Amino acid sequence: MTAICLYAQVHQPFRLRPYGLFDIGTGAEYFDTEQNRALLRRVAEKCYLPANRLLADLIRRSQGEFRLALSLSGTLLDQLAAWAPEVLQSFQELVATGGVELLGETYHHSLASLASEAEFVAQVERHRAAIGRHFGQRPVVFRNTELIYWDGLAPLIARLGFRGVMVEGADHVLGWRSANHVYAATTAPGLRLLPRHYRLSDDIGFRFSNRAWDGWPLTAEKHADWIAASGGDSVHLYVDYETFGEHQWADTGIFAFLAQWPWECLRRGLTFAHPGTLAARAPVAPLAFTRPTSWADMERDTTAWLGNRLQEAAQQRIYGMREAVLAARDPALQERWRRLTTSDHLYYMCTKWFADGDVHKYFSPYESPYDAFVACMNVLQDLEQSLPVPMVEAAPPALASRRMLAARRAAMV
Amino acid sequence: MFGWEFPPFQAGGLATATVGLVKGLLRNRVGVTLVVPFPAEQSPLPELRLVSADGAAEELVMHRVPSPMTPYGGAAEYQEIFSTLRRASRAPGAVYGADLFEEVARYAALAGGIAAREAHDVIDTHDWITFAAGLAARAVSGKPLIAHIHATEHDRAGTGANPEICRREHAGMQAADRVVANSHALKRTCVERYGIPAGKIDVVHWGIDPDAVAPDLPADSPFRARGAGARVPVVLFLGRVTWQKGPDYFIEMAARVAAHVPGAKFVVAGQGDMLPRLMHRTAELGIADRVHFAGAVAGRQVQRLYRLADVCVMPSVSEPFGLVGLESLRHGTPCILPRAAGVSEVIANAFKVDFWDVDAMTNQIVALLRHPALRAELADNARREVEGPRFSLEEPARLTAAAYTRTLQGSPA
Numbered sequence: 169m170t171a172i173c174l175y176a177q178v179h180q181p182f183r184l185r186p187y188g189l190f191d192i193g194t195g196a197e198y199f200d201t202e203q204n205r206a207l208l209r210r211v212a213e214k215c216y217l218p219a220n221r222l223l224a225d226l227i228r229r230s231q232g233e234f235r236l237a238l239s240l241s242g243t244l245l246d247q248l249a250a251w252a253p254e255v256l257q258s259f260q261e262l263v264a265t266g267g268v269e270l271l272g273e274t275y276h277h278s279l280a281s282l283a284s285e286a287e288f289v290a291q292v293e294r295h296r297a298a299i300g301r302h303f304g305q306r307p308v309v310f311r312n313t314e315l316i317y318w319d320g321l322a323p324l325i326a327r328l329g330f331r332g333v334m335v336e337g338a339d340h341v342l343g344w345r346s347a348n349h350v351y352a353a354t355t356a357p358g359l360r361l362l363p364r365h366y367r368l369s370d371d372i373g374f375r376f377s378n379r380a381w382d383g384w385p386l387t388a389e390k391h392a393d394w395i396a397a398s399g400g401d402s403v404h405l406y407v408d409y410e411t412f413g414e415h416q417w418a419d420t421g422i423f424a425f426l427a428q429w430p431w432e433c434l435r436r437g438l439t440f441a442h443p444g445t446l447a448a449r450a451p452v453a454p455l456a457f458t459r460p461t462s463w464a465d466m467e468r469d470t471t472a473w474l475g476n477r478l479q480e481a482a483q484q485r486i487y488g489m490r491e492a493v494l495a496a497r498d499p500a501l502q503e504r505w506r507r508l509t510t511s512d513h514l515y516y517m518c519t520k521w522f523a524d525g526d527v528h529k530y531f532s533p534y535e536s537p538y539d540a541f542v543a544c545m546n547v548l549q550d551l552e553q554s555l556p557v558p559m560v561e562a563a564p565p566a567l568a569s570r571r572m573l574a575a576r577r578a579a580m581v
Numbered sequence: 582m583f584g585w586e587f588p589p590f591q592a593g594g595l596a597t598a599t600v601g602l603v604k605g606l607l608r609n610r611v612g613v614t615l616v617v618p619f620p621a622e623q624s625p626l627p628e629l630r631l632v633s634a635d636g637a638a639e640e641l642v643m644h645r646v647p648s649p650m651t652p653y654g655g656a657a658e659y660q661e662i663f664s665t666l667r668r669a670s671r672a673p674g675a676v677y678g679a680d681l682f683e684e685v686a687r688y689a690a691l692a693g694g695i696a697a698r699e700a701h702d703v704i705d706t707h708d709w710i711t712f713a714a715g716l717a718a719r720a721v722s723g724k725p726l727i728a729h730i731h732a733t734e735h736d737r738a739g740t741g742a743n744p745e746i747c748r749r750e751h752a753g754m755q756a757a758d759r760v761v762a763n764s765h766a767l768k769r770t771c772v773e774r775y776g777i778p779a780g781k782i783d784v785v786h787w788g789i790d791p792d793a794v795a796p797d798l799p800a801d802s803p804f805r806a807r808g809a810g811a812r813v814p815v816v817l818f819l820g821r822v823t824w825q826k827g828p829d830y831f832i833e834m835a836a837r838v839a840a841h842v843p844g845a846k847f848v849v850a851g852q853g854d855m856l857p858r859l860m861h862r863t864a865e866l867g868i869a870d871r872v873h874f875a876g877a878v879a880g881r882q883v884q885r886l887y888r889l890a891d892v893c894v895m896p897s898v899s900e901p902f903g904l905v906g907l908e909s910l911r912h913g914t915p916c917i918l919p920r921a922a923g924v925s926e927v928i929a930n931a932f933k934v935d936f937w938d939v940d941a942m943t944n945q946i947v948a949l950l951r952h953p954a955l956r957a958e959l960a961d962n963a964r965r966e967v968e969g970p971r972f973s974l975e976e977p978a979r980l981t982a983a984a985y986t987r988t989l990q991g992s993p994a
Contacts, residue, residue, distance in 0.1 A: 189874075189875040189876075190882065192803035192804065193802075193803045193804065476861065477864030478869070481867075481870070519857075542860075549804070549873065552870075553805040
């Protein structure tokens with residue numbers, strides 16, 4: 169009997185203001201509170217509230233047979249708490265049905281896994297605490313930002329106490345193998361990998377309303393047939409939560425699809441399983457990810473965030489400040505900095521305009537990736553010059569040399 | 582007078598030059614009727630008769646010629662401007678030509694009617710885009726035609742020069758009764774590249790509008806340095822970010838100066854097609870955190886930039902005159918001028934450099950940043966020089982009026 173593992177990602181970044189040269193040093197706000205609040209309200213109305221209601225109803229009416237996983241970023245939780253407490257409550261009610269498993273991730277939906285182990289650990293632990301506080305759950309399965317995963321990361325995830333990871337079922341990783349099984353990480357044998365079935369996932373997430381697609385219109389029956397036909401132990405379908413009502417508007421019929429879909433699956437003898445349950449199963453084989461793999465674009469790599477030199481320069485500058493930011497021991501400053509680690513800021517700088525680029529453009533508040541770069545670098549300049557401890561002194565190499573100087577001085581005495 | 586740019590419709594220094602000339606002529610008691618190819622609400626100068634081709638009301642002394650023309654765009658750039666304007670335009674009945682040349686022809690077609698209605702003794706035109714209008718006006722009124730040349734297609738586009746634009750520049754200057762060039766360098770180009778007889782060309786160097794400068798504005802930098810009394814040295818590029826202005830040499834220079842003057846910042850102010858390339862290059866050179874892109878700046882912001890900069894650099898590949906040089910010096914900021922520019926013909930107190938000589942540029946800038954005495958001496962002397970009568974608005978206008986008179990005396994009309 170094939171189990172369906174449905175997981176949806178819920179995230180909103182703190183977008184920046186069009187922060188110009190003359191904003192530097194003025195104490196001007198970094199984040200566009202007006203826009204961020206308005207976008208959150210819009211997505212809540214179009215997606216979060218109706219989707220939460222529908223899912224809670226499906227879970228109750230199926231007496232828990234229908235179940236799914238959600239992952240809520242910390243930045244989203246902060247926004248909900250500040251601007252839409254009733255929506256946070258709606259998520260809490262949905263989780264209280266018992267049908268929702270919450271996943272672990274980096275609090276700030278960051279690329280810390282690629283930049284700083286210490287920051288990665290700090291953000292994952294902070295997220296775990298927040299999920300415990302808001303929902304009373306302790307996540308056992310991890311999803312890294314944009315599903316970025318590679319063998320080198322597995323031991324760290326295992327050490328943080330997770331037993332499974334959501335990964336992309338990329339062709340270059342699976343080869344001839346099916347995504348519909350539970351695999352083991354090669355570098356942390358106790359850690360299970362649940363590869364996304366990207367075709368069946370993107371049928372809902374990307375193609376649902378595409379009239380040029382030969383699968384259109386996608387009905388619940390048709391999709392359930394495809395799932396049943398794909399076989400294997402478990403089918404892992406991962407989408408953005410905003411698929412329901414925001415990326416695919418209500419008038420595409422996405423909610424009607426979702427309302428019918430679980431019943432069609434159950435009717436075909438398919439079951440629903442939480443990732444935590446699947447991660448307790450024995451793996452069929454190890455699965456190697458020799459390089460960082462994500463669920464983004466055609467490349468399924470990290471080039472949507474770190475694919476050009478602008479993005480690399482910004483990422484380096486962000487993490488280059490970490491020591492100095494932490495040394496300041498100022499929680500508000502730390503939070504401002506951490507909100508800059510959110511992957512979206514780098515995503516807006518992506519210059520892969522063609523083929524995949526149209527998706528990037530849809531999600532970007534900027535006219536061009538260059539505007540995104542300029543705003544981000546100006547903000548980083550302001551942050552840097554507002555640090556009470558100069559970066560050069562706070563940076564690890566300088567600390568090391570100071571220690572060496574102290575040692576030398578001690579030796580001379 | 583047929584113009585194309587006039588504040589607030591401004592893409593570069595040509596609007597500044599036009600305002601300067603008009604103001605100066607009015608002060609020399611020469612009446613001016615300025616025809617502009619865009620909807621103008623009201624004349625910014627009380628004595629100036631501003632005309633566009635859409636005279637709706639009798640008492641409104643202007644006529645509108647709605648036009649997407651910009652003097653810098655090549656034919657290719659036109660399509661984009663055209664579509665943007667069409668979207669932005671709310672003017673009923675505004676019909677635009679299909680390409681830049683059609684637009685020029687349409688503007689010229691309206692010029693004859695305007696020439697018949699508006700009393701005048703001399704027709705003055707500015708660059709190729711208005712030459713056809715000037716010729717059409719002369720055909721109606723029979724008054725002598727002056728071709729003011731600010732820059733040729735060879736200056737703007739180098740080897741990428743559009744042959745059709747060159748042909749029109751040639752035709753306009755050839756047919757004009759007199760040509761006025763803003764530097765000896767530009768006069769040479771007209772003689773050598775366009776075969777215009779040297780005796781037909783007057784050279785009139787530009788002056789500077791004291792209303793447009795704020796030399797006593799406090800030098801208020803957005804950048805903060807650590808330590809009491811410490812300040813961040815700033816090197817400024819101000820101009821269109823296009824091939825002609827050599828912004829790429831500025832970035833190469835920035836990398837070298839940054840290595841010698843660790844705290845220095847570099848500001849690129851202006852818009853243009855080379856921005857993406859420059860941003861990538863800063864990242865490639867590892868100076869993405871040292872170079873700030875200010876985008877389009879105007880009015881007070883321009884003055885602020887001059888005042889906060891320690892040195893302004895003009896690495897222009899081609900610069901017939903170079904008003905930025907005068908403006909910078911007038912604000913007390915030393916300027917590195919392009920050796921072959923018109924401004925270099927008339928300014929003594931400035932470093933002069935060939936655009937390709939990045940090493941020389943680096944030497945000069947490092948010296949200026951390291952030695953406040955050099956900076957102060959150069960700034961004070963240059964400012965005194967620029968404040969002299971030669972660089973007033975009245976002087977170039979007096980010379981221009983003299984050219985009008987000569988033309989009238991030598992003309993059968």
